[in-house]
């Protein structure tokens with residue numbers, strides 16, 4: 001790791017530092033776009049708010065043809081972390097060390113650091129407030145969050161269950177607070193990309209890609225951006241289909257974003273899809289980490305889950321929640337008294353609101369599948 005950290009100061013020299021005359025007047029997204037262009041990258045898109053909640057993302061600035069390029073990022077601007085199977089903690093530590101050791105590079109990468117969310121603004125498993133976890137109404141999900149947070153804290157303290165680096169030695173006396181370490185761990189976990197290693201066969205590595213990491217996730221049916229690496233090692237974001245000016249540019253992060261318990265856990269967002277999708281926890285495997293054991297076609301006519309037993313299982317699950325969907329909706333609509341009544345406290349913060357919205361979407365999906373199975377089973381009876 002040291003060789004890699006020391007060895008790429010040449011990278012720093014290749015990236016231009018010159019910015020506009022008065023950078024204080026320009027927002028961080030614009031600075032980022034200009035910085036990429038000044039370094040022989042290509043930017044044909046805009047960064048800004050993409051929905052009413054103020055979510056930041058990327059938009060098309062003109063009509064685009066299929067395969068048209070929205071961003072080209074020279075290799076030198078990408079930050080190659082470690083293998084994908086290393087923990088986010090280890091990747092974060094490696095990055096923090098590189099920033100500290102390679103000071104020129106750290107300064108030159110300034111526009112990128114500025115474009116990233118500030119400490120305290122990320123909502124992921126690393127940063128969810130423990131006191132709000134009961135709002136999830138899922139003990140195993142809450143437990144997974146606590147285990148992750150304990151692991152991160154343990155790594156920082158120098159305990160290292162599965163990690164080979166000695167954090168204290170790596171940091172060479174630098175002070176690093178738990179909050180800061182959690183922040184960088186969350187960033188690496190939710191902003192880095194995975195690509196095949198150019199040097200080693202069968203190895204995937206984690207890579208941070210300025211600007212690319214401002215693209216939001218869209219399920220495969222909505223995603224309009226593909227991401228690839230060309231022969232020169234540059235990174236390219238290109239249109240998967242014709243796109244209209246002003247449309248949000250989204251790409252499919254990975255499978256775990258397609259079910260709300262998983263996207264909430266790993267990325268801190270949920271999606272209100274039509275039709276609704278069951279949480280991974282509500283599939284027969286009941287496994288938060290398993291995104292692929294079952295899919296929607298299993299619930300179609302003749303599918304392996306289109307059975308009376310499965311309908312009963314989903315009904316029991318729905319009935320097992322301590323509140324109903326209408327109660328959750330009232331709670332979100334501002335009925336603080338309802339929360340107090342249920343011993344849950346008021347819904348004030350953004351994360352708490354998201355946790356309640358999560359369980360609303362979860363219950364809605366359960367009801368959707370129960371009704372779907374009921375219709376199918378009725379149909380079976382009619383045929384007899």
Ligand SMILES: C[S@@+](CC[C@H](N)C(=O)[O-])C[C@H]1O[C@@H](n2cnc3c(N)ncnc32)[C@H](O)[C@@H]1O
Pocket residue numbers: 055056057116117190191213214215216217218266267268269270271
């Ligand atoms: C790689 S970043 C994308 C850029 C991010 N929106 C930003 O402004 O920095 C991933 C984060 O964006 C948000 N995000 C991505 N896709 C989303 C979606 N479909 N709906 C809501 N939030 C999303 C989540 O907070 C997620 O952790």
